[in-house]
Amino acid sequence: MMRSRMETYNHKSRTASVLLWLAIILYAVLLYRTAWITEDAYITYRTIDNFVNGYGLTWNTDERVQAYTHPLWMFLLSAIYFFTHNMYFSSIVFSIVVSLTAVVLFSTRAASSVRTAALGVLVLAFSKAFMDYSTSGLENPLTHLLLVIFFVLYLTRQPDLRGLFWLSFLAALAMVNRMDTILLFAPTLAWMFFNFKTWKAGWLSRIGVAVLGFLPFILWEAFSLFYYGIPVPNTAYAKLNTGIDAVSYAKQGLFYLKNSLFYDPVTLPVIMLGSLMPLLTKNWKRIPIAAGSLLYILYVIKVGGDFMSGRFLTAPLLVAVIAFASMPLTMPRRAWIGSGAVILALSLLAPYPSLFSDASYGTIRKGLIDEHGIADERAFYYKSAGLLRMHEGVKLPDAPLVTKGKQWQEKGISLESHIGFFGFYGGPKLHTIDSYALADPLLSRLPISKYPKWRIGHYMRIIPEGYRDTIQSGKNQIQDPNLAAYYDKLSFIIKGDLFSAERIKEIWKLNTGVYDHLLAAYQPPQMLQLSQADTDKLIVLPPTGAEVKLGRVAHAKKAYVHLSNNDDYYAIFLNGEQEVGNFAIPAKSGPKDGLLPHTIDVPDKAAKTGYDRIVILPRLLDGNSDFVYALRSLQLMEKQ
Structure with a gap:
C-alpha cells in the first residue's frame, strides 16, 4: 500500500x-x-x-x-x-x-x-x-x-x-x-x-x-x-x-x-x-x-x-x-x-x-493608439522591426525613418521628433535637435508647447529663435538674452574640458539652482493671434504658429488653406479652451518662396462638437524646409 x-x-x-x-x-x-x-x-x-x-x-x-x-x-x-x-x-x-x-x-x-x-x-x-x-x-x-x-x-x-x-x-x-x-x-x-x-x-x-x-x-x-x-x-x-x-x-x-x-x-x-x-x-x-x-x-x-x-x-x-x-x-x-x-x-x-501572434501582427492599424495616447507599441512597430518579418525577406529594421536617417548622414544638422531609427542611422556626423527634448539638454529645461495637446511621454518644445543657428555655427545666436546666458553655462558643462576645475564649479552651480533665474526670465515666443479675415492676405508665421479665431462655432468637415511649400504643419481645432481634434498636414514640394493649397479633413469629434478657433502650427521638421513659415486664405467648407 x-x-x-x-x-x-x-x-x-x-x-x-x-x-x-x-x-x-x-x-x-x-x-x-x-x-x-x-x-x-x-x-x-x-x-x-x-x-x-x-x-x-x-x-x-x-x-x-x-x-x-x-x-x-x-x-x-x-x-x-x-x-x-x-x-x-x-x-x-x-x-x-x-x-x-x-x-x-x-x-x-x-x-x-x-x-x-x-x-x-x-x-x-x-x-x-x-x-x-x-x-x-x-x-x-x-x-x-x-x-x-x-x-x-x-x-x-x-x-x-x-x-x-x-x-x-x-x-x-x-x-x-x-x-x-x-x-x-x-x-x-x-x-x-x-x-x-x-x-x-x-x-x-x-x-x-x-x-x-x-x-x-x-x-x-x-x-x-x-x-x-x-x-x-x-x-x-x-x-x-x-x-x-x-x-x-x-x-x-x-x-x-x-x-x-x-x-x-x-x-x-x-x-x-x-x-x-x-x-x-x-x-x-x-x-x-x-x-x-x-x-x-x-x-x-x-x-x-x-x-x-x-x-x-x-x-x-x-x-x-x-x-x-x-x-x-x-x-x-x-x-x-x-x-x-x-x-x-x-x-x-x-x-x-x-x-x-504571427508575422502579420500590427497590420490592422486601427486602434493602435487609444484616445489617451497609449499605444500597442509592438503592433505599431512590428511591421518594421518584428523578428518573424525576417522570414518574409525583410531587412530589419525596415522603416521610413531608417531610410531618412541614412539620407541625412552627411547633412550636419537636422530637426526631428522621432529620433530613434533616424538618429541611429543618421550616424555620428549628424547633430539632431530633438523637439521632444529627450536628447536635447536645453529644450528639456524649457516649457512644453501648449499645442497640440500633450501626449504622455511626448512633450513638444518650441525651438527658441536662434537655437538652430547656434548649433549649426557653434556660436551662441539665441535671441533671448536670458536663455542665451543660460545656454553659455550649460554648453560649457556638456562641451567643455572634462577635467576643468571651472567646469566642476559650473556643475555645482547648475545643480544648486544658481542659474534658474535665467530660465525663469525666459520669454517663449508667442503664438500669433488672427481673425479669419486676416488670412485674406499673406501672413508670415513665427515658429509658434497662429491661432485663427473664427468668431463662431463651426461644424464644417473640411477646411482649405494655402501654406508655405516644403513645410509640415498641424491644424488644431479648439472649442473654448478644449482641444477637440488635430490634423497633420504633410509638406508639399514646390518653389521655396511659394505657397500651395492644402485640404484639411476636420476630425469627426471636432466637427460634431464644434470649434471656434483653428491653430496652424509648423511641425518644425527638417526636409526641404527653409524654416520660413506662412499661410493665406483659411476657408471652411460649410456646405457638404
Whole structure:
C-alpha cells in the first residue's frame, strides 16, 4: 500500500514537472514569435554605437548628454555590439537569453512547488505586457532577471548583515539599470534592515553594509554628475519638467491601467491578486514582496503611466507572481487546472492575444493608439522591426525613418521628433535637435508647447529663435538674452574640458539652482493671434504658429488653406479652451518662396462638437524646409 502511494506521488510529481517544462517551452515559443525592437530603443543604440566607435557616452557626438535611462543595460549591450556590430540581432538574442534565464530561475528557485511554478510561467506567457517587453530592446528583461535573483536570495537566506549586503547590491544594480525600480525593492530592503536578527548588529553596521552594497549606484551617480553634469538622465528633465499638474498625471495613470485591462486582461488582475494573497494569508515574509509591487503601481499612477501599453506593468507583475508562487499553496488538482484555465480564458479576451501572434501582427492599424495616447507599441512597430518579418525577406529594421536617417548622414544638422531609427542611422556626423527634448539638454529645461495637446511621454518644445543657428555655427545666436546666458553655462558643462576645475564649479552651480533665474526670465515666443479675415492676405508665421479665431462655432468637415511649400504643419481645432481634434498636414514640394493649397479633413469629434478657433502650427521638421513659415486664405467648407 505504501509503495502504491509513493508510486502515485512520483507519478504526479513527474506529471507536474512535465507540465512545468511545457509551460516554459510555450513561453520560449511565444518569446520567439513576439520578439521585436521598438523605435525608442534605438535612442540608446545611438549612444552604444558612439561609445563603441570612440565618441564617448554621447548621443550627439559634440555634447555629453545622457539620452538613455538604463546604464547597465546599455553597457552590457555595448559589450556585445563591440564584437557583433549588428545592433538589431544583438539586442534580440540578448533579450531572449536574459528573459529565458529569468523565467527558468523563477521556476526552479523562487517557486515553492512545481505546480506554483507552472502556474506562474503560464501567467507570464499569457500576459501580453510581459511578452511584449521580454524583448523590445528596452531594459525590462534585465530588470526581470535582477528581480528574480533578488527575491530568490531574500527567500532562501537568513536575515543577517551578509544578506543585507547582497540584497542592497542587487537593488543597486537594478537602479543602475533603471532608477525607479528601487520602489520594487524598498519594502523588502526595509524589512531586512529592521529585522530583529540584523537589528542586533547595530545602526552603524547596518548602514555601513547597506552603503557598501549600494556602491554600484553611488559610483554611477558620481560618474554621471562628473561626465554629464547632472545626476539623472536628460529624459527626466524632458518628461518631468512639464508644468503639468499632479491631478492630470494621476488621471492619465488611471487611464494607463484601464488600457491594460482592455488590451491585456491578465496582467493587472494578477498583480492585484498576487499582491493581496500574502496579506490575506498572513504570510509575513512575503508581504514586503507584495508591497513593492503595489508601491510601484501607485508610482505608475502618479507619473501618468507611459505611452507604451503595459511597459511599466511587467516588473510589478513578476514581483506579484513571485509573491504568490513562492508561498506553500495547497490546492486540489482540479483547482490548479481551473486556475490555469482561467488565465488562458482571460488572455483570450484580449483583442490581440500573444498566443496567436504571427508575422502579420500590427497590420490592422486601427486602434493602435487609444484616445489617451497609449499605444500597442509592438503592433505599431512590428511591421518594421518584428523578428518573424525576417522570414518574409525583410531587412530589419525596415522603416521610413531608417531610410531618412541614412539620407541625412552627411547633412550636419537636422530637426526631428522621432529620433530613434533616424538618429541611429543618421550616424555620428549628424547633430539632431530633438523637439521632444529627450536628447536635447536645453529644450528639456524649457516649457512644453501648449499645442497640440500633450501626449504622455511626448512633450513638444518650441525651438527658441536662434537655437538652430547656434548649433549649426557653434556660436551662441539665441535671441533671448536670458536663455542665451543660460545656454553659455550649460554648453560649457556638456562641451567643455572634462577635467576643468571651472567646469566642476559650473556643475555645482547648475545643480544648486544658481542659474534658474535665467530660465525663469525666459520669454517663449508667442503664438500669433488672427481673425479669419486676416488670412485674406499673406501672413508670415513665427515658429509658434497662429491661432485663427473664427468668431463662431463651426461644424464644417473640411477646411482649405494655402501654406508655405516644403513645410509640415498641424491644424488644431479648439472649442473654448478644449482641444477637440488635430490634423497633420504633410509638406508639399514646390518653389521655396511659394505657397500651395492644402485640404484639411476636420476630425469627426471636432466637427460634431464644434470649434471656434483653428491653430496652424509648423511641425518644425527638417526636409526641404527653409524654416520660413506662412499661410493665406483659411476657408471652411460649410456646405457638404
